[in-house]
Amino acid sequence: MLEMYRSYLAACNERAWDTIAEFLHPSVLVNGIPRTREQYVDDIRKTIAVFPDYAWQLRHVVQQPPWLAVHLHATGTRHQDFLGAPGDLSPVETDEFAMYRIADGRIAELWGTADNARLRLSTHNETR
Known part of the structure; x- marks a missing residue:
């Protein structure tokens, strides 16, 4: 499961849209909402439209088949307006936390959240 996920994440970081789709069931339940694989990939494309260099880095993993829980650290550059912040x-x-259910070697379900409020701040101006 972990190797499959690492390959999926690499495809996301490489913008390999067709390859990303291969890691997905034809229908994926995303936070309780059924999405086609095309809709799922389009959602990633929307993120990339705002942050063209967006990159996910795997920080932590917990496996309990068929579930895979991940902590991702993401970085990018805001090129378009996002949640009221200018492009x-x-x-x-930011950091993202997600749980994936893997079935037949593909992502069948995803429950996740990202700290999108941090994507409104510049890392140069952020007070920690």
Whole structure:
């Protein structure tokens, strides 16, 4: 499961849209909402439209088949307006937490959340 997920994440970071789709069931339950694999990939494309260099880095994993829980750290540059923040080329970063149910070697279900509020802040101006 972990190797499959690492390959999926690499495909996301490489913008390999067709390859990403291969890691998905034809229908994926995303936070309780059925999505086609095309809709799922389009959701990733929407993120990339705002943050063209968005990259996910795997930080932590817990496996309990058929579930895989991950902590991802993401970085990028905001090129378009996002949640009221201007597309001013600000570098941003956030953390995402997700649980994936893997069935037949493909993602069948995803429950996740990201700290999108942090994507409104520049990492240069953020107070920690």
